Amino acid sequence: MLLKGDNLTKTDKAVPTGGPNHVAIIMDGNGRWAQAQGKPRLFGHRAGARRVREIVKACPEQGVKYLTIFAFSTENWKRTQAEVAGLMLLFRRYIKKETKDLIEDNVRVRFIGDRIKLDNKLVSLMDELERVTAGNDLVHLTIALNYGGRDEVARATKRLAMEVAEGKLKPEDVDESTLTRLLDTCVLPDPDLVIRTSGEARISNFLLWQSAYSEYEFTDTLWPDFTDKIFAEILAGYGNRDRRFGAVRA
Ligand code: FPP
Numbered sequence: 180m181l182l183k184g185d186n187l188t189k190t191d192k193a194v195p196t197g198g199p200n201h202v203a204i205i206m207d208g209n210g211r212w213a214q215a216q217g218k219p220r221l222f223g224h225r226a227g228a229r230r231v232r233e234i235v236k237a238c239p240e241q242g243v244k245y246l247t248i249f250a251f252s253t254e255n256w257k258r259t260q261a262e263v264a265g266l267m268l269l270f271r272r273y274i275k276k277e278t279k280d281l282i283e284d285n286v287r288v289r290f291i292g293d294r295i296k297l298d299n300k301l302v303s304l305m306d307e308l309e310r311v312t313a314g315n316d317l318v319h320l321t322i323a324l325n326y327g328g329r330d331e332v333a334r335a336t337k338r339l340a341m342e343v344a345e346g347k348l349k350p351e352d353v354d355e356s357t358l359t360r361l362l363d364t365c366v367l368p369d370p371d372l373v374i375r376t377s378g379e380a381r382i383s384n385f386l387l388w389q390s391a392y393s394e395y396e397f398t399d400t401l402w403p404d405f406t407d408k409i410f411a412e413i414l415a416g417y418g419n420r421d422r423r424f425g426a427v428r429a
Pocket of ligand 1: 206207208209210211212220224225227228231248249250251252255269270273322377402
């Protein structure tokens, strides 16, 4: 693999180039991981949160600038009330516990998804974490919380319709870039690689618009077992892919 910088000293970390700039992850398998050990599902989610920390920390040395993770989908409300409440508490604890580290590690955090259904206390913590990390730029971590790709497109379309109704936008001027601008992800590049753990091979309403030309990697590893080593192996394999974006290689 090519390495950035010709004159690396012993202490310099070699950063791989040619790898994905934006990696998105569907973190699946927490429940099965816990149940396989006879533990409650929330035990798996807590272990999953520790992996989030490990993978975020691995991004700089892997040359990954943008990491987007699917923490809670618009469909996850269908789980038991106890699991939903446990997850919401976990998100609050995660934000409180990780804020200092995220600032020190120069990570900028953003949240995507509809905040309307989320608890006020959680939303305040999300706003605050976005605010205190707004000046950071080593890694851009985006957490999808109450996120659904269809819901995001529907909300963007509603905004688009309002702009038309208010006379700010002419229908004939609507194109792909109009919708891209109105999505939750408007400031992010499209993901180059989407990883899903736990052996399921489906997209589950994640970044539907944005992943039109993303590469996919499905691994059998359950999310709580997803180490930085496995992450590095997947990223190394990405370099062999031939991305043509619909064109033919000359
Ligand atoms: C899917 O596994 C996982 C989730 C719905 C929750 C993802 C949440 C975390 C990894 C926790 C921490 C995240 C943050 C940002 C702190 P599943 O429960 O569907 O697993 P299963 O398919 O085995 O049942």
